[in-house]
Amino acid sequence: MSVREITFLEALNEALRQEMERDPTVIIMGEDVGVYGGAFGVTKGLLEKFGFERVIDTPISEAGFIGAAIGATATGLRPVVELMFVDFFGVAMDQIYNQAAKMRYMFGGKIKVPITIRTTIGGGLSAAAQHSQVLYSIFAHVPGLKVVVPSTPYDAKGLLISSIRDDNPVMFFEHKLLYPIKGPVPIEPYTIPLGKADVKREGTDVTIIGLALTIHQALEAADILAEEGVSAEVIDPRTIVPFDKEAILKSVRKTGRVVIVDEDYDRCGFASWVAAVVADEAFEYLDAPVKRVTTPNVPIPFSPPLEKHVLPNTEKIVKAVRAVVRKG
């Protein structure tokens, strides 16, 4: 494979283009995905290459076009839908959680719903309470949706290709602050299996689990902690559903200490669930309480110092690790 450095955004664009070239049933739908190239530029150039029939600009009608994409899956197409911000899911949630997620089950397993819904997540842009949320926990909570949350350009491309080829409905979450980051990505198409965690850094004293942007914060924290003589392992589950429980438990059995970093709201979220899984299945290996670094249960504020105060960051992760390492 020939590998070169491209951005997270370019990796996604390449995955879309290569899948559309490979499979004529793949279509793109969403607001401003055509001439505009997507609100953040992920679908840039696809209209020119594949035409209006396969790159479909929609009205601001999320329930309508997500529902239409579901109907299209039932009749032979493989749509990739762009939901501009995850925050907008509220107007379309019935189509996602009652329709796409449950159709296969309700209809006795006789059908497949190969839809991929791409959406953007995350704070840090002072976009305030309706354009900054993460919310992947809500989708993981509902049975029937795969939930994919990449952190690197390499993972973004491989996971998006796998998501498009998957015959189940997939929610694909792109952190807005990751779009410009660069990393090595093969030119050729490749897949990363959904449900396989990746150890982003090996360590022996503490396991840090994160997703998307928080993986990068965890890696920075691991550098700082290394200087203090603490060896941190950073694990990226990459997908919440399916969840690579074994990879997490294996690491916890080795380190005996766990910090879970999650930009989603604290209450009933991803971090809380992982903490519960660890408590249920690896309690005897724990040398300290499980710590969570999450976003407190407040709407994401607009003003930069307020927003900075509530979101997870490297410093908060370092503090949490110091606390569990000391307690041990």
Next chain:
Amino acid sequence: MSFLTKDLALWMYERMLLIRFYEEKVREFFAQGKIPGFVHLYAGEEAVAVGVAANLRKDDFITSTHRGHGHCIAKGCDVKLMMAEIMGKKTGLCKGKGGSMHIADFDVGMLGANGIVGGGAPHAVGAALSAKLRRSGQVAVAFLGDGAMNQGVVLESLNLAAIWKLPVIFVVEDNQYAISMRSLTPTELQPRVSTARGYAERAGGFGIPAVTVDGQDVIAVYEVAREAIERARRGEGPTLIHAITYRYYGHFEGDPLAYRSRKEEEEWRRRDPIVIFKNKLLEMGIASSDELKRIEDKAMKEIEDAVKFAEESPYPDPEEAFKDVFIEEYY
């Protein structure tokens, strides 16, 4: 009328009877506690589903509602498998996992009943989009109740169908009530849910041609649906059909029906769609009363066989609850 062949007319008569007998049997069994959950009966509205479906190919699509048994039967679902499904049996069309509100059979183009009012409308739009992109010549029909015409997703669906000029037909079955709320004309008991003069007028706002039809007259429904479906197949875009009809029973079985009068119900029953059609078939000399009697007996037998099959079928293994969440064995 000129296009309605004798074979098709008798098929329509048989389908209407199957729906009526099926619903009467479900009503009886529900009262006896043999059917779990909620059921919403289609009796009284048979002419709408059958008049539309008579124009559809097997590979055309329909989406349905919580009141979906009639649409399923009209589109060709097996009544045995349907009966087993709503009794929660392993042999059901959906392995007993969906029940009355979630019957689907993609093999006959039935893309699903739906527990959410209006939830299926965009699926019909998407099926039509797919048909258009694949140049398959298929059309999609979204069956909707009058209540669904006030759901945002239905109005979004009308707009998408119009701007993309899709081969989709919206069939609004105006059975006068959205649960207890009156559709278009207020009564002394109930206020109405829309100030539109008719749903056809509302479709006009989206640039969609629309027609209002007597939903108790299956030939009238057949004719307007024929025109709409041919138009869709020619690539000329969507149509909305507003069919005026009536549900004989409550919103669900167990509904005390305090919002409408017995007198009103009797008036509607005087315009029973099956009786109207039967009289027409006889008057026009399309079929003899002996022929119709044979069809009636055959339909009744089919429903009795369905009941026997469903009652004798086993319930699913409890472990079945964990299957079919995803393609893979994972939940």
